[in-house]
Amino acid sequence: MTEQAERFPGWDWDDPDGLAPRLDAFSEQVATCDTLEPRPGGLPHDHADFRELGITGIEFAAFRTAHPEGLGTDIATLRSPGTATEPGTATEPVTATEPGTLYRVDGDRWFTQLDIAEPLPFADDSLDWVYAEHLIEHVTMPVAVGWLREARRVLRPGGVLRLTTPDLARYLVGYATGDGFLAKHRRRLTTLGFGPPMPARPAFLVNQIFRYFGHQWIYDLDELRHVLTEAGFDPDRIRPCAYRQGARPDVADLDTAFRTDETVYVEADC
Template sequence: MSEWDWGRPEELSERMDAFLVRSATCDKLEELARPPLDRAALRELGVTGVEFAAWKSRHPAALASDVVPLRTPDAVTAPGRVYRVDGEALFAALDICEPLPFADGSVDWVYAEHLVEHVSLSDGTGWLAEVRRILAPGGVLRVTTPDLATYVDGYRTGGAFFSRHRGRMRAAGLGPPMPSRRAFMFNQLFYLYGHRWLYDFEELAYALSTAGFPAEDVRRCAFREGARPDVADLDRVLRNDESMYVEVVKKDT
């Protein structure tokens, strides 16, 4: 493959896909449960909620999940099944474009950081509807995603946001330094990393209301602040400056 070039989104997508597959490894997989997964089965496993787009969650009662399966040298996680990974964390390979293998009202919270922008609006809305289905009454959904408004402001004002973002990507070791051109910094949000649909608060509130959550219940939160501190604490500092944090609590009806 040719030398890294920020101006070639398809090539970078191939690199990122290969990086994810190489990273999704562990030493031991122990299958614990198969679908359908109801509330009782999840509680028996010690699971109260699901963290999407994670191979391992920091939450002690989480089921981590990702579309990329985990693998050992001689085994790979099958879709929808729950595994104990390396004797501790729980994981299930899940595709958010497909129905989730959980019963209605089976979890108390769902968390997803920088996930919904990787699928189309229709697939994202379908996933949000599935999340609403599996949440118990009073359950909390917390979604974080790049804030389109922040990028628009960065482009228009030429402020410090883009330079901070370039520095963060460099510190993460993701390729050579990004170009400093404002147009590049704006375009990379759309065309790199496999992004499919970008959101501001109004657009995300629309998707949530289309999925069945009342628009008036959708609220914007601060970093690591929300209805459930244990869930809000999953926010990562690495993405703080570009992210929007949005929550909704499922009503009893």
């Protein structure tokens, strides 16, 4: 038996449905922190509430946003090894988040659990920025449009939305031209360590962006323009951006270097 077979028994990259539980379990390992402290009084609602907490924007698909004035959120439960407490002791550490509660994560970041398929529990014109890295591809297009419509609603005039997602054009150009992108991308994914190296077959490496990781719809720039326009953003205020370049440097700096090889970056202003 090879070393890879011993480390990952029964792993078959050609069976996406069979591997889905393993990939989900890997994702759950990321949803951890050292401490969770619930804040009494529920979620902030309007601009004044957010400003009182020092929050200017929201980062979706982030258990611990890197923005010091951000609210991180995800559909998944965030867990800590702390000691659970009885209801009514809201200032004491807890072991897991619940929807409808605001939490202080590791003493210096805010988090709440949200489902982007549902309306956001915030007032109109509440936030200055919205950021989401590699999230939109995980939901169907109708859900994406509804979420983007909600993001536009909670943004203040002059606010900015920044989206990043795998670029379908990059995959198809790499497949058609053999420019080395797919091989480089395969090496990058291997460093994640959640399974043995993916097959090197070009067709497999294109298919995996559709069939793995819970992906539902893969975008290029024009497809992002479409969903943003459907959500009510002005087409003339939708623009492609480069890695860590945008209208707000503090928001653009949330881009992670690990994904630059495959990513399309887009901003839309309110």
